[in-house]
Amino acid sequence: MPSRILLAALGIEAVVFAAIAPNFATVANVFEVMRLSVEVGLLAVAMTPILVTGGIDLSVGAMMGLAAVIFGAAYRDWSLPIGMAAAAALLAGCGGGVLNAALISALDIPPLIVTLGSLSLFRGLAEGITHGATNYSGFPPTVLRIGQGYLWGIVPAQLPILLAIVLAYAIVLHRSVIGRAWYAIGFAASGARYAGIPVARRVGLAYVLSGLVSSLAAIVYVAHLGQARADAGTGYELDAITAVVLGGTSVFGGRGTIWGTLGGLFAIAVLQNGLHLAALPSELIGVLVGTLLIGTIAIDRMRRRSRALGGRLQEEDTIVRNSQVAVLCAAVIAGALIVAGTNVWLVRSIESNVRGAGAAVPASRRAHRPVVAVMPKAKGDPYFVSCRAGAEEAAQELGVDLIWDGPTSLDAAKQNELVENWITRGVDVIAVAVENRAAISTVLRKARERGIRVLTWDADAEPDARDFFVNQATAEGIANALTDEAARLLGGAGDFAIITGALTAANQNEWIAFIGKRVSEKHSGLKLATIRPSDDDRDKAFAETQTILKVYPSVKLMMAISAPAVPGAAEAVRQAGRSDVRVIGLSLPNINKPYVHAGVVQTVVLWNTRDLGYLTVYAGALAADRKLPAGTRAIEAGRLGAISIRGSEIVLGPPLLFNKENIDRFDF
Template sequence: MPDEGRRSRLSRVSVPLSRNEGILLIALVAQIALFSLIAKNFATVGSFFEISRLSVELGLLAVALTPIIITGGIDLSVGAMMGLSAVLFGLAWRDWGLPIPAAAMVSLLAGGIGGGLNAVLVARLGIPPLIVTLGTLSLFRGIAEGITHGATNYTGFPPAFLQLGQGYLWGVIPAQLPVFAVVFAAYAVLLHRSVIGRALYAIGFGAAGARFAGIPVVRRLGLVYLLSGLVSSLAGIIYVAHLGQARSDAGGGYELDAITAVVLGGTSVFGGRGTLGGTLLGLFALAVLRNGLRLAALPSELAGVLTGALLLATIAMDRWRGAGRPLARVHVDEESDVKNSQVAVLCAAVIAGSLIVASTNVWLVRSILPAIPSADGQAAGRVPAGGGRPVIAMMPKAKGDPYFVSCRVGAEEAAKELGAELIWDGPTGLDAARQNEVIENWITRQVDVIAVAVENRAGISTVLRKARERGIKVLTWDADAEPDARDFFVNQATSEGIANTLTDEASRLLGGTGEFAIITGALSAANQNEWIAFIKKRVAEAHPGLTLATIRPSDDDRDRAFSETQTILRVNPGVRLVMAISAPAVPGAAEAVRQAGRKDVHVIGLSLPNINKPYVHAGWVQTVVLWNTGDLGYLTVHAGVQLLRGSLSPGDDEIEAGRLGRLQIRENQIILGPPLKFTTANIDQFDF
């Protein structure tokens, strides 16, 4: 906080000093103290800088949002703008052949235009910012998807550029941190040291009043939205440098995290109150919470619950403490005189809130205590050599996905069998940036083996190499990173194998000729796009009678897949087979075919047996293709432990994997075996 002391002098004059900041500071100190106790390697300089690296993009958005929220507005389009400028940057660099600085200018120009559009609609036309930015959110994200057709990933950026997102200054400071510092300082001057900043607070207190006081409301408001577009696009460029990849879904959901940080930092959503220092504190509180939980190996779902609790508790306490004092302004939403009953309610809420916090803390500590003695017991009894239980950290692409949930079952089984400790964590939705974040945490925590289902090949390889340098064994499973970034890839089946199996099955069902449609996951999903490419190739080479009528997205949502299938059946009446290549899409498509009563339409796809059993038995789904997911998790943990104990080393051509027997290894890829085809005949033998 560069100018904390001086700013408060200014604040005293213009705004009632946000009490939130004080409360939040106490909460932050408490958090840090707690995590230092229970989490491994939490309070280290390295950990601090890693946390700050991961928060730069989010931090930029939060800084840009602070003055907007102070004027009483909101900008939901910041995350989408990040995605759009990332894609434009990639497009300008690779397809237009521009040098990096020129590509960055193109990207910033787009940010300016996008921000300008928001500015015109909000400031000039006076449309409520919530609606405007909700619309531009769709618009920006949609243009990004349109440009890339969801599929294109711009990669292969020059190493000098990637240094901006992955390198260090003087060996310790993440390279993007100074960029953040500059933007933060510029915003601090604008907001807290200039006439314009004063005007923004005035607008937040009351736009009509501000205008009568001679403030050019339209221009001032326009400025903050314009700047927000620019800063978001800067965040987009840094995101590309950080992950080495420009894709249309960059920054998805960041807007809500950024708003959370701003509000947590004491900025009032009614406008007129808030500081950048508070926003910085809010960012820290969020980052510390998230990273601390991970370093303590607690479930990351707790982060959401605790963030919510922290947000409510901080603001409730702020309200409670502020209730007695008269505020510097009259606000329609605040009671000037508070009744006793309200004080009672407030007290009750605060007590309840602190009880929740206290009990979660007790729970936190408890959940760790039993782990320690049992670990010792296990170490003495079961693990033969090397001291202590091996810690295997395993990451799915998305935690809640039923596919990965079923992999976990096998992984747990192997961990139990081998006396290893399994940490299972990862992003809750497909999110490449968060995968990197989790791995950074694991490196800090010094786990023994990291096994990742890679979402973003180019982006994750740097951090995996770093893990190997620190002596951690690295495996990839489900999807691979670059070969030199890992020891082994546990390969369930090749993309080509999957595509061929599906296409051959479609051809068999259709008797060699006919139209089919594909329902995919998200339009930008890398795996699915690769399968689609191989499906098209297979159709061209081996099944010329098949025609691919259309490809529709389902966003991995069962209900969306259902609606899309209904529409496909109407718009393309010739379609005789629906191929769904996302797990929830298969039952969705099957239900649509069933409700339409189209016995002549086949449904096949890549999915899990359990959710499809009813449809397979009723004859609506003919074939579900998948490998044994439990075995995949089992094999991964086996490989990890054997790598650690020396019974498996790079160059081997076989692995003895417990109940799976001997499996082949080719070019450091451990092959699980051919994909399974589930039909009425065998589906009941599988339970996942």
């Protein structure tokens, strides 16, 4: 059973959110919370017996990625029937589990090391199979129904899968010889061996099952998003472990229950859901989950200790001396003060960058002010931070309530979750910068059915899933601008290299495809030497560029197509003293100013992101007032003047080229 502390926390969450979050306490929302926890829930349930044996499995998220890709490849590339494709994915999951199990139980290597290695291996295989770019979609409706449909009009279709797995695991763990063996191994592995338990086989079984359940979670994930990509399930291992540990399972083994895991899972899911419905910023989730984790477990430990003291003094380390408690409290308070202090300092020093962050949180719904909910692809990304400034400007000008929230890192599943929550909350307009086209469209259609006006911006969904698309520049336009600029700087001929974001980033892969097309059509003198990933990390872009400059000395131009990669590549070129190498890319003016002025970076291609945010909210406000019917040809958008509409695309204008002459005129 989940500990009483956890149940209390869950209860408090429910009461608080019922009070402050609109439509939180409804049956539909309860089911929605459950739907969104199915994938992580499956992983967490399978993780429970592994932690009970004293092990850990960090490879579950990567296994999801591999299984999703195999599922997609089997169906689309090898044209297997869908049932066989699912079987292939499950088989791959089993295979991955067997690999982990063999290394852990047969060779006796610590599970942390094995699964750390297989995490890279599985994710890497998924990236290799898809070349990072392939994106399997077009699954038959029977599959999609599992992830998106409802039974009896209200119960999410994937819920029975979670229930079945939960029951199966509960029976095996709590009611069978195998389960008792897992507990015995967790308490004392050598003791268990002397008691005649086949330790290696029982431990191995837990990992094989975990691989199998991970691949099942992958199928549910694919059905939910309608798309299979190599980055499926990134970071899910930590979500799963958090849920299991929060549920009272000891990482030292020997203690924990499936029911506790479910408690932990829902404590996190309800927290996320409630924060979204109350329109509180997503970053709070991390902070609150951390607090919840420490708080619940600390209180639980304290209670156990005092109970142990009330009985008899067992072990030396169960005694909490007052002095120790005092030290602990002092340390916690000191830590909190330091963190708070540095934060105040930080905020003061970068205040100019944060324009009215608090204005995004409407305390309650004021009468008749339309609520426009705008979602970036990722919240912390400087690109979207600069869009937000424009969005807030428009919101203030027009007197609408703006909710600005999104995933803290690129995550298609989180985007869907947030849209679902906004539908439940009941906003007037939803505007999404789409991370994954196929994935988001279903839920956007649902929003339209409920009478919510839907816009997309920055990147589009399926045309029938939204009313209008605020289009800043087409992928082809960006690729052409970059390629033409490269050809101009190289004098029509020469080698160049591309630094992209993550290998799986959809936008970047689309640009790369168009860059290749433009090169072969118009600039046959250009040659693409290599493409390297930066994972949107400035330091990685720096290291990759250093290596490229040495391995491909003929490369005379670096094209970086992820915002943090341009300054990274520029710094590498500058430090290498290679004044013969040009750097161009797609990035933000501010972080590139020093390099543009130093002549390292020649051109940065982008559009005015502030105006993009401004136009999105402006169009959103018009749509909320029903002043933007289908077929509108042009709108008057405040300080931007007349903006033309092509079909259902509101066009911001051509991309901007920033260079030495004009870059100081832009501040974002």
